[in-house]
Amino acid sequence: MKKYFDPQKIDWEDILSRPTRTFGDIEETVNEVFKAVRRDGDKAVREYTLRFDGVSPESMAVQEEELMEAEGAIDGELKNAIRRAYDNIYKFHKAQKTSPVEVETSPGVICWQQKKPIQKVGLYIPGGTAPLFSTILMLAIPAKIAGCKEIVLCSPPDKSGNLHPAVLYTAALCGITRVFKVGGIQAVAAMAFGTESIPKVFKIFGPGNQYVTVAKQLATRYGVAIDMPAGPSELLVLADDTAIPSFVAADLLSQAEHGADSQVVLVTTSRELLQKVEKEVGIQLGKLPRKDLAEKAIDNSRLIYVSSRETAIDLINEYGPEHFILCTAEEEYYLENTINAGSVFIGNYTPESAGDYASGTNHTLPTNGYAKQYSGVNLDSFTKSITYQKISEKGIMDLGETIEVMAAAEGLQGHKNAVTIRKEYLRQAIQKVG
Ligand SMILES: NC(=O)c1ccc[n+]([C@@H]2O[C@H](COP(=O)([O-])OP(=O)(O)OC[C@H]3O[C@@H](n4cnc5c(N)ncnc54)[C@H](O)[C@@H]3O)[C@@H](O)[C@H]2O)c1
Ligand SMILES: N[C@H](CO)Cc1c[nH]c[nH+]1
Numbered sequence: 001m002k003k004y005f006d007p008q009k010i011d012w013e014d015i016l017s018r019p020t021r022t023f024g025d026i027e028e029t030v031n032e033v034f035k036a037v038r039r040d041g042d043k044a045v046r047e048y049t050l051r052f053d054g055v056s057p058e059s060m061a062v063q064e065e066e067l068m069e070a071e072g073a074i075d076g077e078l079k080n081a082i083r084r085a086y087d088n089i090y091k092f093h094k095a096q097k098t099s100p101v102e103v104e105t106s107p108g109v110i111c112w113q114q115k116k117p118i119q120k121v122g123l124y125i126p127g128g129t130a131p132l133f134s135t136i137l138m139l140a141i142p143a144k145i146a147g148c149k150e151i152v153l154c155s156p157p158d159k160s161g162n163l164h165p166a167v168l169y170t171a172a173l174c175g176i177t178r179v180f181k182v183g184g185i186q187a188v189a190a191m192a193f194g195t196e197s198i199p200k201v202f203k204i205f206g207p208g209n210q211y212v213t214v215a216k217q218l219a220t221r222y223g224v225a226i227d228m229p230a231g232p233s234e235l236l237v238l239a240d241d242t243a244i245p246s247f248v249a250a251d252l253l254s255q256a257e258h259g260a261d262s263q264v265v266l267v268t269t270s271r272e273l274l275q276k277v278e279k280e281v282g283i284q285l286g287k288l289p290r291k292d293l294a295e296k297a298i299d300n301s302r303l304i305y306v307s308s309r310e311t312a313i314d315l316i317n318e319y320g321p322e323h324f325i326l327c328t329a330e331e332e333y334y335l336e337n338t339i340n341a342g343s344v345f346i347g348n349y350t351p352e353s354a355g356d357y358a359s360g361t362n363h364t365l366p367t368n369g370y371a372k373q374y375s376g377v378n379l380d381s382f383t384k385s386i387t388y389q390k391i392s393e394k395g396i397m398d399l400g401e402t403i404e405v406m407a408a409a410e411g412l413q414g415h416k417n418a419v420t421i422r423k424e425y426l427r428q429a430i431q432k433v434g
């Protein structure tokens with residue numbers, strides 16, 4: 001881990017650089033796969049699955065029996081855990097439902113706005129280094145609550161050409177039936193263009209490695225929306241003397257183990273804590289089964305001592321971490337001043353893993369500093385709003401002149417006429433009656 005001690009000499013550009021900023025080669029591969037999938041459909045998807053995943057599943061589509069059988073293949077303890085996580089995620093996302101907004105902006109002019117579900121959505125579930133079945137809960141639950149009609153799920157097959165039983169069980173639990181053993185760029189391309197087997201969708205959701213993230217970004221050029229760039233996991237911990245070093249180290253390692261391109265950062269106002277955390281990371285790292293992946297991510301990571309909370313908050317907002325853990329006696333100051341973060345975890349007893357799995361918040365979050373302009377996945381991600389208006393006779397007589405004056409000033413006589421003709425009609429009608 002790189003260490004920075006003197007705030008005067010902080011090299012901000014170096015500190016804030018992510019290991020995933022270099023997209024050059026990846027873009028070339030993504031372009032190639034997109035072109036082939038658009039042209040050759042399933043055939044290209046199969047070829048790239050063989051090339052990148054090393055397998056050729058007999059059928060890309062998961063059969064109904066496979067979904068049913070998965071329940072018997074995982075143990076009761078895991079099923080209970082998934083169901084408990086399901087309940088919490090469901091509760092938190094259901095509570096995000098809002099009522100339509102309705103306002104009478106002028107007498108007789110009523111405007112309202114209502115959310116409608118996106119009809120066709122594609123969920124990407126990562127599976128390269130681990131089958132992240134928890135991501136199904138994070139995407140499928142809000143998609144169902146929002147009322148999305150067609151939900152398609154893609155996830156990379158394992159070495160034997162199958163999906164992990166926990167992926168199948170969780171998909172079935174969430175009521176997802178269109179599941180495909182396809183991952184990486186080829187999955188995103190298939191959902192963007194549609195193939196003989198995989199339906200085209202309107203919006204693609206889900207996290208993934210750099211290939212998946214760049215592919216999602218490219219998909220937007222072909223008229224498909226995406227949730228956000230949700231790439232390799234990141235964590236920034238802000239801690240002072242009140243933090244427990246072994247907890248901080250465990251949290252840093254929890255995100256480092258996602259992959260070599262993950263990044264974790266400690267920002268602290270305590271030199272002593274920094275030293276202790278560094279030591280703890282060394283001890284705990286050795287015990288992780290995914291030590292190799294975590295070790296590489298730890299190499300990319302930073303331990304930063306800052307002498308003031310103002311410098312700390314500038315750094316946090318400039319970095320815009322995906323996950324932000326706050327373990328400090330000055331909680332309120334940091335909460336009030338944090339503007340850019342995907343999801344915040346507060347206090348010594350709130351590990352980031354809680355949000356990854358079961359507390360209820362969504363773990364699909366913006367990385368790479370995109371927390372400056374994107375929210376994490378939430379219920380609104382699966383809806384779009386339509387605005388409505390209804391103007392009465394009284395309303396058009398009252399607001400009409402405003403519209404006429406503005407339309408004339410823009411030189412748009414047709415716009416003005418659409419109002420004038422109505423006003424004239426109403427005047428004549430009144431005269432006839434009167
Ligand atoms: N930001 C978030 O919300 C969030 C949430 C969960 C996970 N994540 C991140 O998701 C990522 C999951 O990555 P993963 O790799 O385990 O699974 P993945 O499913 O994202 O990617 C695996 C696929 O990548 C493709 N691939 C691998 N090497 C390739 C190459 N050289 N060329 C072209 N394609 C290639 C393969 O098709 C493979 O199936 C991790 O980086 C993790 O940190 C992020
Ligand atoms: N930390 C990941 C989001 O960056 C989500 C996840 C899934 N499983 C474990 N962790």
Ligand SMILES: [Zn+2]
Nearest residue numbers: 233254255356
């Ligand atoms: Zn995680």
